[in-house]
Amino acid sequence: MRVGVFDSGIGGLTVVKAIAEVLKGAEIFYIADTKFAPYGEKSKEQILKHSFDIANYLVQTHQIDALVVACNTATSAAIKELREAFPKLIVVGTEPGIKPAISLSKNGKIGILATPATLKGEKYQLLVDRLSTSSSHITLYEQACPGLVEEIEKGEVDTQKTFNLLENWLKPMKEERVDTIVLGCTHYPLIGNVIKKIMGQEIHLIETSYAIANRLKELSKSCGHLNDGELNVYVYFTAEIHLTMINKILNSWNNGGKIVVRNIHE
Numbered sequence: 001m002r003v004g005v006f007d008s009g010i011g012g013l014t015v016v017k018a019i020a021e022v023l024k025g026a027e028i029f030y031i032a033d034t035k036f037a038p039y040g041e042k043s044k045e046q047i048l049k050h051s052f053d054i055a056n057y058l059v060q061t062h063q064i065d066a067l068v069v070a071c072n073t074a075t076s077a078a079i080k081e082l083r084e085a086f087p088k089l090i091v092v093g094t095e096p097g098i099k100p101a102i103s104l105s106k107n108g109k110i111g112i113l114a115t116p117a118t119l120k121g122e123k124y125q126l127l128v129d130r131l132s133t134s135s136s137h138i139t140l141y142e143q144a145c146p147g148l149v150e151e152i153e154k155g156e157v158d159t160q161k162t163f164n165l166l167e168n169w170l171k172p173m174k175e176e177r178v179d180t181i182v183l184g185c186t187h188y189p190l191i192g193n194v195i196k197k198i199m200g201q202e203i204h205l206i207e208t209s210y211a212i213a214n215r216l217k218e219l220s221k222s223c224g225h226l227n228d229g230e231l232n233v234y235v236y237f238t239a240e241i242h243l244t245m246i247n248k249i250l251n252s253w254n255n256g257g258k259i260v261v262r263n264i265h266e
């Protein structure tokens with residue numbers, strides 16, 4: 001099986017890591033679209049265009065069977081259109097994990113961190129409306145984090161600058177004693193430790209990478225995939241990328257398969 005995965009940068013590698021743990025016998029083609037990162041501060045039309053450029057490239061060049069949109073922002077802007085345009089592909093998207101957060105939170109106070117485009121998007125609003133009618137005891141504290149993706153892309157993870165940005169954004173959540181935070185951007189698990197330093201180690205952080213990986217496995221099995229054998233990962237990027245960050249993420253998993261990193265900047 002050939003699986004295409006994309007994000008604006010290194011964030012979606014948190015999803016690839018989960019895929020590499022649950023899926024076998026597949027080739028993963030990962031595109032980090034650093035040329036156009038960040039997506040979160042672009043219009044729906046721009047994000048739609050970049051998502052289609054990548055999907056077309058993955059279909060034409062790598063003949064993928066499945067497409068994983070490992071980006072909340074691109075899912076919000078483009079998943080419906082991608083599903084319509086590629087009806088034969090398995091298409092899996094990424095959504096902020098509000099539902100698991102509701103199940104986990106003890107006091108019903110839930111923080112949502114995401115890009116400005118995700119929080120403004122219609123898809124997010126629909127998700128919140130749907131869940132709030134069925135769970136009336138919940139209060140959501142939303143916070144857009146403009147600039148955070150760029151800092152993570154630059155490798156500014158354990159630095160004072162990122163700490164200060166997050167401390168400022170998290171202040172209202174801390175004051176309100178939020179007990180669960182949804183990481184509504186696939187880059188944010190990479191700064192999970194910083195969030196814990198600020199909010200306290202007991203805070204629940206919700207990321208959806210394993211839910212996505214399991215959904216992909218389930219759908220691929222129903223299409224006849226045997227889920228057996230080696231899994232190889234090819235990481236491509238469309239412009240400059242912080243290789244140390246990539247290596248840090250890639251070195252944290254070891255699935256025995258091949259990992260290739262390549263610049264496809266044209």
Ligand code: DGL
Binds near residue numbers: 037039041071149187
């Ligand atoms: N990882 C992307 C997401 O999940 C980041 C979007 C961006 O480039 O701003 O939303």
